[in-house]
Amino acid sequence: MPDFADAMAFRHACKRFSEQKIPEATFEQVLEFGRMSPSSFGMEPWRFLVVADTALREALRPLCWNQPQITESSHLLIITADNECIKPGTAYVRAMFARRGLPEEAFERYLGVYADHMGPQFHSREAIEAWTHKQCYLAAANMMTGAASLQIDSCPIEGFEKAKVEALLALEPARSVALIVAFGYRLNPQPEHYRLDLDAVVERR
Numbered sequence: 652m653p654d655f656a657d658a659m660a661f662r663h664a665c666k667r668f669s670e671q672k673i674p675e676a677t678f679e680q681v682l683e684f685g686r687m688s689p690s691s692f693g694m695e696p697w698r699f700l701v702v703a704d705t706a707l708r709e710a711l712r713p714l715c716w717n718q719p720q721i722t723e724s725s726h727l728l729i730i731t732a733d734n735e736c737i738k739p740g741t742a743y744v745r746a747m748f749a750r751r752g753l754p755e756e757a758f759e760r761y762l763g764v765y766a767d768h769m770g771p772q773f774h775s776r777e778a779i780e781a782w783t784h785k786q787c788y789l790a791a792a793n794m795m796t797g798a799a800s801l802q803i804d805s806c807p808i809e810g811f812e813k814a815k816v817e818a819l820l821a822l823e824p825a826r827s828v829a830l831i832v833a834f835g836y837r838l839n840p841q842p843e844h845y846r847l848d849l850d851a852v853v854e855r856r
């Protein structure tokens with residue numbers, strides 16, 4: 652069983668995938684890593700869209716800078732966000748707090764804190780997406796590192812025409828595409844990891 656450091660070393664942005672398919676039960680585990688990810692206030696705004704349809708993947712590719720991962724990967728995951736349910740005052744928000752089984756007073760306090768904190772931030776659709784997509788990226792990171800722990804490769808893909816992808820997928824208006832992640836098995840050896848030194852990115856005060 653590889654440890655976390657092994658998984659971090661194994662993961663890279665895989666550009667070309669082999670034809671080998673990830674077993675469905677294994678991919679379910681990857682989805683589970685996403686489901687179990689942390690989110691601000693526990694709102695879980697992500698909705699995972701697994702695109703298996705070949706024709707749809709072919710149609711997506713030109714909208715994604717013609718990146719081969721879109722059609723060559725074993726599993727293509729589109730991480731979408733729901734940008735309506737998380738608005739203060741919705742039944743969804745109440746349900747997400749209610750499931751904690753808090754005493755009534757604490758429950759109402761949580762709802763108030765959420766409304767006070769998020770309400771002003773949610774002043775535009777762009778601002779809401781900025782927040783929901785941040786949560787989606789955390790899920791994506793966990794799914795990619797988790798996949799690596801299972802010796803599965805991945806590539807996060809931000810290179811796509813968002814409006815066109817959303818239109819092609821006919822997403823309901825509440826939803827947006829946060830990130831695309833391709834999963835599969837590497838065709839080529841792993842390239843070198845280029846990273847800044849720790850000293851360049853860590854500041855201590």
Ligand SMILES: Cc1cc2nc3c(=O)[nH]c(=O)nc-3n(C[C@H](O)[C@H](O)[C@H](O)COP(=O)(O)O)c2cc1C
Nearest residue numbers: 662663664665666718806807808809810811844845
């Ligand atoms: C949010 C995000 C979006 C990315 N989008 C793309 C992409 O569209 N296509 C691609 O080939 N790589 C993409 N990458 C991969 C990065 O280029 C890569 O992670 C970075 O160069 C570091 O290399 P490594 O992941 O192989 O260590 C993306 C990475 C992140 C985190």
